[in-house]
Every structure is written in C-alpha cells, then in structure tokens.
Amino acid sequence: MARLPRRRQRTINLDVTVIAIDSNFEPFTKAAFEYRQKHVYPYLEGRGFHVMRFQGPLARRYYAAPAARRPNVDYLTGVGHGTHDTYTGDYYDPIFSIGNYNQEEVRGKIVHLLSCETARSLGQDFVNQGCLAFFGYDENFIYHQGDSEVFFECDSEIDLGFADGLTAEQVYDRAIAKYNQRITEMRAQGKLYVAAMLEFDRDHLRTPSSSEMWGDREARLDDRERSQPKRRKKRAGSDP
Amino acid sequence: MSKLRAKSAASRSAAIPEEQWELPATYSADGTQMLPLRELTDPSVAALSLSQLSPGQRAELVARRIELQPEFEIVMIGAGMVDKNRAVAEVRAQSDIGYILIEVEQRVLNNLMDEVIRERSVQAK
Numbered sequence: 001m002a003r004l005p006r007r008r009q010r011t012i013n014l015d016v017t018v019i020a021i022d023s024n025f026e027p028f029t030k031a032a033f034e035y036r037q038k039h040v041y042p043y044l045e046g047r048g049f050h051v052m053r054f055q056g057p058l059a060r061r062y063y064a065a066p067a068a069r070r071p072n073v074d075y076l077t078g079v080g081h082g083t084h085d086t087y088t089g090d091y092y093d094p095i096f097s098i099g100n101y102n103q104e105e106v107r108g109k110i111v112h113l114l115s116c117e118t119a120r121s122l123g124q125d126f127v128n129q130g131c132l133a134f135f136g137y138d139e140n141f142i143y144h145q146g147d148s149e150v151f152f153e154c155d156s157e158i159d160l161g162f163a164d165g166l167t168a169e170q171v172y173d174r175a176i177a178k179y180n181q182r183i184t185e186m187r188a189q190g191k192l193y194v195a196a197m198l199e200f201d202r203d204h205l206r207t208p209s210s211s212e213m214w215g216d217r218e219a220r221l222d223d224r225e226r227s228q229p230k231r232r233k234k235r236a237g238s239d240p
Numbered sequence: 241m242s243k244l245r246a247k248s249a250a251s252r253s254a255a256i257p258e259e260q261w262e263l264p265a266t267y268s269a270d271g272t273q274m275l276p277l278r279e280l281t282d283p284s285v286a287a288l289s290l291s292q293l294s295p296g297q298r299a300e301l302v303a304r305r306i307e308l309q310p311e312f313e314i315v316m317i318g319a320g321m322v323d324k325n326r327a328v329a330e331v332r333a334q335s336d337i338g339y340i341l342i343e344v345e346q347r348v349l350n351n352l353m354d355e356v357i358r359e360r361s362v363q364a365k
Binding site for chain 2: 026027028029032079081082083114115116117139140141142143144145148187188190192193195196197199200
C-alpha cells in the first residue's frame with residue numbers, strides 16, 4: 001500500500017522590530033512621549049512587535065542609527081523636534097539629516113515621525129533612498145495644552161493602524177477618521193480653536209495618500225508573512 | 241433688551257460662543273475699519289469677504305482677534321509655547337510662526353461662517 005504523503009506545517013517566526021526614537025528633554029515633546037509610552041508602545045508589543053526604545057538620553061544618532069540598520073527592523077517611529085531636512089533627538093541631536101544618514105537605515109522600512117516639517121524634504125529623501133512609506137507633517141505640529149492627548153491620539157492612529165496590518169492608505173484613512181471625529185466633538189463643545197488646530201494638523205499630515213513622493217500606498221508591515229504558517233500547494237491525491 | 245435685539249440674539253447659533261460675535265472678523269467694504277462677526281453676517285452691512293483681505297489686513301485682523309481673547313495659547317513642537325503676547329508679535333511680523341497662527345485663525349473664521357450658514361438654512365426650512 002502506497003504511503004500517503006504527509007503534510008508538514010512550518011511556522012517561521014520573523015522578529016519584526018520597531019525602532020522608537022523619542023525626545024523628552026522639554027515639556028512639549030515630553031507630553032507626546034508620555035502619551036506614546038502609555039498608549040502606543042504597549043499596543044505594538046501586544047501585536048507581537050519587538051520595540052527597541054531610544055528615548056530621552058538614548059535618542060541620539062550614535063545609538064539609534066546602528067539599530068536602524070539591523071535587517072529585521074521594519075518600522076521607525078518617534079516624537080522629536082524637526083526641520084524640513086532633519087529629525088532630531090535628545091537636545092536636538094540630529095538623528096536623520098539629509099546627506100548624513102545611511103540608506104540602510106530607511107530602505108525597506110516604514111517611517112512615522114511626530115515632528116515639525118520633516119515631510120517637506122526629509123520624508124521625500126527617505127523615499128528616494130528606498131523607504132516604503134513616510135508619514136509626517138510638512139508644517140509645525142501644533143496642539144492645545146489642555147487637550148494635548150486628543151492631538152497625540154489622532155497622530156497615534158498611524159502607529160496603531162500599521163500594528164494592525166493595514167496598508168499605508170488604510171492607515172491614512174483611519175487617522176483622518178479619528179481627526180474628523182475629534183474635530184466634530186470639539187466643535188460641539190464650543191472649542192473652536194482646538195478644532196481648528198486639529199484641522200491644521202490633519203491637513204498638514206503627508207503620507208503616500210498625498211502623493212507617491214511619500215511612498216507606496218500599499219506598503220504594510222506584515223509583508224514578510226510574520227508568524228504565519230507556510231502553506232504547501234495542494235497536490236492531487238493528498239488529504240484534503 | 242429691545243424686541244429687535246432679543247430676536248437677533250435668539251436667531252444666533254448656539255454652537256457659536258457669544259464672545260465670537262463681537263470679535264473682529266473682517267473689514268468694512270472701504271477697508272478702513274474692522275467689523276465684528278455680528279456685522280459680517282448681517283446682509284445689510286457692506287463688508288469685505290475673507291478672501292478679499294490683503295495679507296497686511298489679514299495679519300492685523302488676526303493680531304487684533306488674538307489680543308481681544310481672554311486666553312490664548314498654542315503649543316508648537318517646533319517653537320514651544322506661544323502665548324498671547326508672542327502670538328500677536330509673530331502675526332504682526334508675518335513670521336513663519338505668524339503664518340501658522342493666521343492659518344489657524346482663518347480656519348476658526350471659516351468654521352464660524354459655515355456654522356452661521358448652516359443655522360440659517362435650518363431656520364429657513
């Protein structure tokens with residue numbers, strides 16, 4: 001009697017690493033950092049991502065850049081001061097600056113920076129160097145101190161969306177939906193300035209949905225079939 | 241309160257805070273004086289629309305609106321805390337920060353006008 005071929009199932013666990021580069025050396029980035037510590041990174045870890053944190057005094061290029069070059073890093077995120085061509089860390093240490101970073105730090109990765117202006121030039125330069133998708137702002141990111149968590153919540157939808165396996169376009173849609181929801185709520189509460197500030201941030205968010213200058217709308221974090229069983233093609237005569 | 245004023249107050253939108261009606265919202269048609277939202281939304285008053293304002297008029301209007309508010313603060317991750325005095329100075333200087341403040345203020349004005357139009361269309365039905 002012929003032996004039936006046995007099916008084997010193999011599971012490949014590829015450790016997907018997120019690099020978090022967060023400033024917290026003054027009150028305005030510290031507020032965002034604290035929100036992300038509480039709401040963003042636990043969510044990413046809960047979705048199975050390994051989060052390497054370069055925060056506070058560790059948010060410096062000589063720590064973060066070698067980590068970003070590691071082959072299993074798929075996602076870079078953080079809050080910090082920025083200009084059109086530079087993202088900075090602790091005490092304005094330039095982490096990524098046009099002409100002063102290695103292509104390997106962004107190639108094949110998705111990047112989200114809660115920072116001012118970096119979408120203008122740096123984000124586009126990342127994409128030109130092989131970054132899959134860039135999410136950031138082309139103006140100052142503004143917020144109202146009394147309602148700061150609402151602003152950080154809207155921006156954090158980007159990290160949460162990627163953690164949930166959405167494409168860049170779906171992540172953008174989800175973030176905009178959150179912005180719109182909060183804008184409507186603020187208007188209803190008579191907080192016209194808070195609503196207008198949220199509108200400002202929403203409309204200055206640049207992503208692949210704005211233009212291919214910021215990458216591929218279809219980019220997503222689970223392209224590498226993370227933790228999914230590898231399936232063999234069904235062969236005639238094999239078990240169903 | 242006179243009958244006319246009472247009627248006017250009742251027709252105002254509840255979504256628009258009372259103080260907003262008295263803040264400057266545009267210039268008179270001859271460009272010589274600022275007009276409050278109350279007059280901008282009055283069809284019998286000749287006023288410049290927001291799109292007709294020169295950059296200088298727009299900056300001065302925004303600076304005056306900020307000055308007249310009881311509280312004003314905005315945080316920019318790039319520039320830190322911008323309080324009322326700094327905001328007025330930045331707007332009048334038409335600096336980069338000033339332009340951000342002008343854009344935010346214009347959004348407030350646009351939303352106020354949208355709300356007035358929406359309320360009027362509801363009342364007309």
